[in-house]
Amino acid sequence: xxxxxxxxxxxxxxxxxxxxxxxxxxxxxxxxxxxxxxxxxxxxxxxxxxxxxxxxxxxxxxxxxxxxxxxxxxxxxxxxxxxxxxxxxxxxxxxxxxxxxxxxxxxxxxxxxxxxxxxxxxxxxxxxxxxxxxxxxxxxxxxxxxxxxxxxxxxxxxxxxxxxxxxxxxxxxxxxxxxxxxxxxxxxxxxxxxxxxxxxxxxxxxxxxxxxxxxxxxxxxxxxxxxxxxxxxxxxxxxxxxxxxxxxxxxxxxxx
Numbered sequence: 001x002x003x004x005x006x007x008x009x010x011x012x013x014x015x016x017x018x019x020x021x022x023x024x025x026x027x028x029x030x031x032x033x034x035x036x037x038x039x040x041x042x043x044x045x046x047x048x049x050x051x052x053x054x055x056x057x058x059x060x061x062x063x064x065x066x067x068x069x070x071x072x073x074x075x076x077x078x079x080x081x082x083x084x085x086x087x088x089x090x091x092x093x094x095x096x097x098x099x100x101x102x103x104x105x106x107x108x109x110x111x112x113x114x115x116x117x118x119x120x121x122x123x124x125x126x127x128x129x130x131x132x133x134x135x136x137x138x139x140x141x142x143x144x145x146x147x148x149x150x151x152x153x154x155x156x157x158x159x160x161x162x163x164x165x166x167x168x169x170x171x172x173x174x175x176x177x178x179x180x181x182x183x184x185x186x187x188x189x190x191x192x193x194x195x196x197x198x199x200x201x202x203x204x205x206x207x208x209x210x211x212x213x214x215x216x217x218x219x220x221x222x223x224x225x226x227x228x229x230x231x232x233x234x235x236x237x238x239x240x241x242x243x244x245x246x247x248x249x250x251x252x253x254x255x256x
Contacts, residue, residue, distance in 0.1 A: 001024065001026050001027050001028070001051045001052065002028050002030040002048060002049075002050045002051045002052075003020055003027055003028070003029050003030065003050060003051065003052055003053075003054065004029075004030055004031045004032075004033070004042070004050035004052075004053045004054070005017060005029065005031070005032045005033070005053075005054045006032075006033050006034070006039050006053060006054065006055040006056060006059065006064065006067075007032070007033075007034065007054070007055075007056045007059075007080065008034040008035065008056065008058070008059045008060040008189065009056075009187065009189050009190065011187065012056070012080075012101070013032050013034075015102075015103070016054060016080065016103060017029050017032065019103060019105060019108060020054075020108070023105055023108060023109065024112070030046075030048065030050055031046075031050070034059060034060045035059050035060045035061045035062075036059055036061050036062045036063075036064070036066045036067055036070075037061055039059075039067050040067060040070050040071045043067075043071050043073065044071055049074060049075060050075055051075055051076075052075060052076050052077075052078060052112070052115055053073065053075060053076070053077045053078070054077075054078050054080050054099075055067075055077055055078070055079055055080065056079075056080050056081065057079060057081050058193050064079070076097065076115040076116075077097070078097040078098065078099060078111050078112075078115055079097070079098040079099070080098070080099045080101060080103060081098060081099070081100065081101065082100070082101045082193070097111045097114050097115050098111070099111050142159075142194065142195060142196040143159055143194035143195060143196075144158065144159055145157060145158045145159060146159070146162075146174065146184070148174065148182040148183075148184065149183075149185075150182060155182065157174065157176060157182065159195065159196070159199075159200075159210075161176050161177055161178070162174060162175070162176060162177070162210055163175045163176060163177045163209075163210055163212070163213035163229065163230060163231060164207060164208060164209045164210060164213050164229055164233075164235075165184075165188060165191050165207070165208040166188075166206055166207045166208075166233075166235045167187075167188045167205075167206045167207075168206070168235070171183060171184075172184040172185075172186060172187060172188050172191065175231065175233065177212065177213065177230070177231070178231075179231040188202075188205070188206065188207075188208060191208060192208055195208065197250075199211050199212070201243075201246075201247055201250050201251075202243070203227065203237070203238070203239040203240065203243060203247060204236065204238065204239065204240045204243070205240070206235075206236060207235060207236065207237060209227065209229065209237075211251070212230075213229050213230050214227055214228075214229065214230075214251070215227075215228040215229060215230045216228035217251070220238075222241075223241075223244070224238055224239070224241065224244075225238065225239040225244055225247065225248075226238050226239075227239065
């Protein structure tokens with residue numbers, strides 16, 4: 001059974017691949033991709049088509065729905081998502097198999113079995129309806145607070161208190177407006193999907209800023225933009241060139 005994994009988080013890629021191989025002796029991982037672009041290219045040029053695709057909703061360059069709209073998929077799909085139970089009702093209505101993160105091995109077995117039966121029955125999905133339902137059910141469900149370990153304590157930080165997030169030496173940190181720094185046990189990729197884009201923007205691979213933390217915006221050589229953040233920090237606060245236009249739009253209108 002050839003499996004294609006479409007997931008932009010490296011840790012999640014590895015965990016799912018390992019679980020599949022350990023659970024199903026006939027499984028072969030034929031590819032692991034992290035973007036809409038690479039997935040479309042793979043599916044349109046694959047010498048051997050996958051039997052089942054595991055696909056995250058949020059990818060590095062867009063949402064998975066773009067894949068369905070730009071190419072035909074000729075095998076069953078299992079969505080792997082962090083959306084809550086209310087949102088995944090959209091999958092059920094559209095006869096799409098899904099798994100909630102973190103993936104449970106028993107749920108994995110059941111999803112594979114449902115997928116095989118659905119393939120035999122020839123069931124399909126209405127991707128336009130699915131996209132509309134997912135948008136409507138998840139549009140305003142963003143992270144409100146983080147529970148963080150600090151020494152032997154659990155600290156609760158509301159998102160309204162957060163100035164910025166950044167990664168350094170393989171670690172992710174949260175900085176509050178009061179200047180308190182906390183180590184997090186999740187990647188910046190995970191954090192970026194949990195925040196309200198009206199108030200947070202990922203300016204680079206290593207930094208996410210809150211609108212309230214931006215003290216000054218300056219143009220530097222080569223039209224690069226550098227931010228002065230509050231509280232002050234010596235982290236790299238340059239906006240990536242590829243994100244400059246989107247950042248300025250966000251800064252003006254409050255959304256990405």
